[in-house]
Amino acid sequence: MPEGHTLHRLARAVQRRFRGGPLRITSPQGRFAAGAELVDGATLRRAEANGKHLLLDLGEDRHLHLHLGLFGRTTIGEAPAPQPVGAVRMRIETDTAYFDLRGATVCEVLTGTVRARLLSRLGPDPLRSDADPDRAWVRLSRSTRPVAALLMDQSVVSGVGNAFRAEVLFRHGLDPAQPGRDLTKVTWDALWADLSLLLADGVRTGRIRTLRPEHGRNRRTGPRHYVYRRAGERCLVCAQPVSVAELAGRRLYWCDSCQAR
DNA sequence: GCCTTATGTTCAC
C-alpha cells in the first residue's frame, strides 16, 4: 500500500526496531547480493522517509535507498526469521527482529552525494516538518497541466499517490482537470493542510481514511473512500455515479457533479 | 488454476 504514509510508517518501525546494530544484511533472492555485501554488518544511524522513498543511513557514506513502487511489500517480525519463501530481495536481521523486502522497484546503496541529488528532485512532502509548501505553489501556479496530474508529480509534491490524489480533490470540490495556474493560493494552502492531516492519519493507522464522520468515517462496512475505486457507484454526497478516466496511465476517479468547476 | 488489477516509476519510441 505504498503512498507516502506507508513509507513514513515504515521508517518509524525500522528506526524503532533496527537502530544500532550490527545488522546482518543479505539478499536471499540474489538480486541485491552485491549491494548487500557493501552494507552487511553496518549500524543503522537513522531511518527516514522522503515522499515515497525510504532512506537508511548506515554510516561510512552508505545510504540504503528503497522505493516500493507498485508491487513492493515489506515484512517486519520477531527473530528468528523464517526460511525465506519466494523472492526476498533483501533481508535485514538482528538478534531480535527481521525485515524482508520483496518486489520493490528500487533497492540500492547510495553515497551521500547521490542521495542529496535524489532528494533535490523531490517536491515538498506534507508529512515532513521541514517541508515548504510554497515550493509546490510556485510549480502549481505556473502550470497549465491539470491539478490531478500535478498532485501526482513527485517533483511538485512528494508522497501523494492515486488514492490520496482522488480523495483530496473530492474533499475540496475541485475539478481534476482544472489547470494548476487557475487555483488560488487559498485553495492550495487548504489542499496542503488537508493532505498533511490525511497522510498523518495514515501514518498512525496504516490506512487511507478520507471520509468525514458524517459520511461514514467510523462505519465498519460500506465504502471507505469518496471516489477512489468507486467508478459507477453512487457518490456519497450527491448520489450521482462516480466517474473514472485514464490520465497519464493511471485511473482518475471523481464526481462530475460535486467537482464541477 | 487463470485472469485482472493494483496505493509507482523509468525508459524507449
Place this chain on the structure above:
DNA sequence: TGAACCTAAGGCT
C-alpha cells in the same frame, strides 16, 4: 503513449 519492471490479492472458472 506504451511497455517493462515485479509480487500479491481477489474474482472468476
